[in-house]
Amino acid sequence: MGNSVGIVETKYLHIDEPLILDSGKILQEYDIAYETYGELNKEKSNAILVLHALTGDAHAAGKHQITDKKVGWWDEMIGPNKAFDTTKYFVISSNMLGGCSGTTGPSSINPQTGKEYGLEFPVITVGDAVKVQKKLVDFLGVNKIMVAGGSMGGMQALEWATTHSDMVEACIIIASTSKLSTQAIAFNAVGRNAILSDPNFNNGNYYQCENQPKRGLSIARMVGHITYLCEEAMQNKFARRFQDKDKPDFDFNIDFEVESYLEHQGKSFVNRFDANSYLYITKAVDYYDTAQGYGSLEKAFEDSHAKFLVMSFTSDWLFPTYQSKEIVNALVKAHKDVSFCEIKSPCGHDAFLLEFETQTKIIKSFLNKVNHLC
Amino acid sequence: MLKQNKDYGKTKGLRLNYKIITELVDENSKVLDLGCGDGTLLKQLIEEKKVRGIGVEINQDSVITSIEKGLSIIQGNIDEGLKEFNDKEYDWVILNQTVQSTDRPDFVIEEMLRVGKKVVVSFPNFAYWKVRLYLLFMGRMPKSKILPFEWYNTPNIHLLTINDFYKFCHKRSINILQEIYMTRAKVRHGVLIKAISNFFTEEVIFVISK
Numbered sequence: 001m002g003n004s005v006g007i008v009e010t011k012y013l014h015i016d017e018p019l020i021l022d023s024g025k026i027l028q029e030y031d032i033a034y035e036t037y038g039e040l041n042k043e044k045s046n047a048i049l050v051l052h053a054l055t056g057d058a059h060a061a062g063k064h065q066i067t068d069k070k071v072g073w074w075d076e077m078i079g080p081n082k083a084f085d086t087t088k089y090f091v092i093s094s095n096m097l098g099g100c101s102g103t104t105g106p107s108s109i110n111p112q113t114g115k116e117y118g119l120e121f122p123v124i125t126v127g128d129a130v131k132v133q134k135k136l137v138d139f140l141g142v143n144k145i146m147v148a149g150g151s152m153g154g155m156q157a158l159e160w161a162t163t164h165s166d167m168v169e170a171c172i173i174i175a176s177t178s179k180l181s182t183q184a185i186a187f188n189a190v191g192r193n194a195i196l197s198d199p200n201f202n203n204g205n206y207y208q209c210e211n212q213p214k215r216g217l218s219i220a221r222m223v224g225h226i227t228y229l230c231e232e233a234m235q236n237k238f239a240r241r242f243q244d245k246d247k248p249d250f251d252f253n254i255d256f257e258v259e260s261y262l263e264h265q266g267k268s269f270v271n272r273f274d275a276n277s278y279l280y281i282t283k284a285v286d287y288y289d290t291a292q293g294y295g296s297l298e299k300a301f302e303d304s305h306a307k308f309l310v311m312s313f314t315s316d317w318l319f320p321t322y323q324s325k326e327i328v329n330a331l332v333k334a335h336k337d338v339s340f341c342e343i344k345s346p347c348g349h350d351a352f353l354l355e356f357e358t359q360t361k362i363i364k365s366f367l368n369k370v371n372h373l374c
Numbered sequence: 375m376l377k378q379n380k381d382y383g384k385t386k387g388l389r390l391n392y393k394i395i396t397e398l399v400d401e402n403s404k405v406l407d408l409g410c411g412d413g414t415l416l417k418q419l420i421e422e423k424k425v426r427g428i429g430v431e432i433n434q435d436s437v438i439t440s441i442e443k444g445l446s447i448i449q450g451n452i453d454e455g456l457k458e459f460n461d462k463e464y465d466w467v468i469l470n471q472t473v474q475s476t477d478r479p480d481f482v483i484e485e486m487l488r489v490g491k492k493v494v495v496s497f498p499n500f501a502y503w504k505v506r507l508y509l510l511f512m513g514r515m516p517k518s519k520i521l522p523f524e525w526y527n528t529p530n531i532h533l534l535t536i537n538d539f540y541k542f543c544h545k546r547s548i549n550i551l552q553e554i555y556m557t558r559a560k561v562r563h564g565v566l567i568k569a570i571s572n573f574f575t576e577e578v579i580f581v582i583s584k
Contacts, residue, residue, distance in 0.1 A: 338446060340450070365443075
């Protein structure tokens with residue numbers, strides 16, 4: 001446990017004032033689930049906000065109990081002497097608005113009705129999620145902030161850098177994009193359709209029902225997992241091997257290892273995620289476009305004082321390198337300080353949660369530069 | 375793909391080359407270093423001349439080494455052009471020991487001239503007398519400290535001579551502002567060397583503009 005943040009606790013912040021959402025609707029009050037690692041310095045300038053991907057939560061590092069089998073989702077990157085070095089930095093992680101791990105979302109109780117929101121929950125955007133994170137950061141007394149995230153987390157980092165340009169000192173965008181490709185939106189649409197057409201979905205009011213829309217959510221997750229891998233990664237992992245047998249059964253049960261893998265991923269996902277949250281968050285991701293409201297991506301970055309680090313992965317076809325290059329090119333055109341590295345990896349989009357060694361080297365050096373530690 | 379002339383990186387010649395380029399570049403200027411390798415020159419320019427600089431490099435390991443030096447580096451292929459950079463945005467654009475390994479040297483140089491007020495191009499002179507003798511007597515593709523590769527694995531796919539470069543600049547109305555000749559890790563001065571520089575120079579640094 002020498003380089004672990006150790007035992008951590010998820011905390012909750014209740015905000016009792018209305019939040020005006022991008023849709024025009026209002027969320028009267030809300031909770032934010034968050035964790036912090038390391039100490040905030042006297043100047044309150046060493047905070048790093050890490051932003052989770054589609055189905056992540058506030059638990060980014062360490063364990064909740066010593067007996068926990070799993071550590072936080074970015075444990076390899078957050079801790080003493082790790083990429084986000086908790087001996088130097090105060091790391092903050094929170095659950096995204098609309099999620100289902102402590103921050104208010106469709107599975108939370110609507111104080112006006114005493115029942116779960118379900119589809120009564122307003123449609124949210126990445127911008128709305130950042131407004132909520134800003135409340136948390138202000139509550140923690142942070143003056144200057146560094147933001148970092150992969151995939152959807154990278155989109156939130158971009159949103160931070162553009163909407164809180166005076167506050168963001170550094171912005172790390174990993175395997176991300178300023179806007180989803182048509183293809184990526186299409187995959188999200190398939191996932192949502194799987195949920196919406198599950199006979200147990202019941203128009204989002206399934207929380208008190210005996211049967212939950214598990215099949216739909218699990219199919220959505222299966223589709224997701226295909227997009228997180230790549231052909232090479234799948235070939236390496238499963239090839240065309242049969243699952244626990246050496247010949248096919250000539251029926252429609254699981255034959256191939258890859259089928260078993262997807263089934264397993266789908267099934268384990270439904271135990272930790274809410275179908276409505278999946279609808280809301282994928283929608284927020286689909287809507288996101290950094291340039292919207294600015295005219296161009298270059299203009300969006302105009303007021304930013306941050307130093308930027310952008311990383312992509314060679315085999316990531318969901319958030320391909322050209323999308324990272326678009327961000328980099330706009331930053332260069334806007335005369336911003338930016339570094340970019342396309343990391344060789346056979347792991348597809350998942351690489352940002354797997355290729356720790358290279359990312360650690362780059363992020364450490366980048367943060368040293370930003371904080372004048374080199 | 376651009377490879378670096380790594381062996382050459384350790385020689386006295388490269389240290390001299392860095393020193394000369396560092397002397398050329400103005401203090402507090404804005405510099406773009408193309409094919410910046412491990413970032414040694416850019417770091418030197420930032421430390422000694424207080425320049426604001428950014429590097430472009432294709433090789434992932436070199437990009438990481440440069441970032442570890444605290445530099446701002448963009449991984450990219452300069453053969454694809456410099457479209458993210460605005461016209462005349464940089465005081466100096468440097469292409470050090472790399473022009474001969476680009477796919478389209480003419481396009482790359484024109485792009486540099488578009489983006490930079492002054493452009494530094496350095497390359498090994500293929501008309502150096504030792505290179506000529508190597509080919510003449512050995513009958514094989516010349517190899518030397520500065521050209522250490524075999525014909526089949528060399529990144530130097532567009533080798534050129536000083537006279538080739540003069541002609542290139544003349545044809546395209548490119549101004550030659552300065553030229554520095556180096557042989558055996560020393561700068562060579564004098565009228566004689568200028569007149570027959572193409573024969574006696576191992577490596578050359580040009581400063582050009584348009």
